[in-house]
Amino acid sequence: MTLLAQITDLHLRPRGLACYRVSDTNMFAERAVHALLALPQRPDAVIVTGDLTDRDDPREYALARTLLGRLPMPVYVLPGNHDSSAGMRQSLHDFPGIVDLEPDQGKIHYTVDAGDLRIVGLDTHVPGQPYGELGSAQISWLDRVLGETERPTVIALHHPPAATGITHMDDIGLRDTEAFAAAVSRHAHVQRILCGHVHRPIVTSFAGTIMTLAPSTAHQIALDFSPTAPAMFNFEPPAYFLHQLGEGGTLTTHLAYIEHFPGPHHFFADDGVTWPGDEGA
Template sequence: MLIAQLTDTHIRIPGKLAYGVVDSSAYLERAVAWLRALPQRPDAVVVTGDLTDFDQLEEYARFRSIMEPLDLPVHVIPGNHDSSVGVREAFPQIVARTGGKPDGKVNYVVEELPLRIIMLDSSVPKKPHGELGPETLEWLDRQLMKSRRDTVVALHHPPFLTGIRHMDAQNLKDAAAFETVIARHAHVLGVWCGHVHRTIVTNFAGRPCRIAPSTAHAVSFALAKDAPASFHMEPPAVSLHLYEPGRVVSHTCFVSPYDGPYPFFDTSNRLMG
């Protein structure tokens, strides 16, 4: 089974550019076209937050229209540029997944895939940092006790420091409590995040924890303590997660045009010289 993870699409209303520079809609359209052209189509798409730039219904509608040609199940959670309220209004099908509650955190479980995915809402209203809170952490623990199936947990804010100081100031504030819950459940194969617009991988509660790259701009790789908050237009990318029982293999795939493929061997099966 193959799952595509997109994150930090930052969709704006028509005619507006993210940060005055980034045509984020065009970049998402390119990512969708790339995914549609894959020989092995993904079984589902997970979007780990910051779907929009300003949490506007028109931005959510534009996001949905760009994603529609994929014709795949799309599972979303809010980031700090979104809101729980905005995501519920834009994706009414999520309300049923969250037990019919019309408000509160957008936490739900994707049960219908071979790999179980728990989607967590780490957004804090009108704040850049993330927090799950005791209620979500207790809910997560209960969901992980319900089933011993292979599971991944997805949220927007990473629960670890990356060394990029201005982003680390906005990470998950209750990461230690989150780690305690994850560590109790051996069937959790990994944690998927967004927020930092870069591919970053570390160990968390003894499992792989991976930040996916943005489909648009990248947060600058700058580890100096006094580095300013900035971004670069690095090649945009998506994460593709290949699942087999007991294991997830994750690939970073660039969606901008590039040369290739070139053969390693000629028609006589000799290595090209």
């Protein structure tokens, strides 16, 4: 079994500052790290699909380094619209994936293996813009590396290529979706496209495969399908995804919550039957 954890949209701030004045994103991110460390099965790797920082501030990257450095497994990072490719390259230059890139390249993109799963990381950041774009050079590179192996593969990027129905977020989604879809659809071993950006758990189809959009480790976007709905957020439970590759080569995605809840409790029937483990109770 291969287990890949995906966290996204940490929106870290300089210590002591809240995001949007009310969201203690640093605290939420620390709890996310604790949740990953407490899993009964350790993930083979963690992928962070963008917006590690809120303002592309070196102090925010330094905090990301400290928090993510507590994880004992490889941690792969990608920029979102709140980060920058240049800022991430400079501040997290020795992180897996980034460390093997040629210096002074623009987009951050790489391929790595986690257990029996191949991860292709892509960079959708556009300087000064909230929307995302891959660019023709990166899409050509993607098409080439996908053709190198039939290994079960996931593609990770920040901006989702498929519409979510939340208009104000779809307006700042990925721009070059047709070219991206053309490249992905040529490779049947792509089992998942892993995204962030929208701060909600969303599953849909794209280019002959499945797109899973992970919720934020902090605040979530308000669920409102009205075309004129304003950009608002709330404090629905922060969560993350676990992508499990089974022995048959099938990838299954699980939603896992960061906060602690009561339990676990044994299932039992109130009929006088004693279940294993209940002896002597």
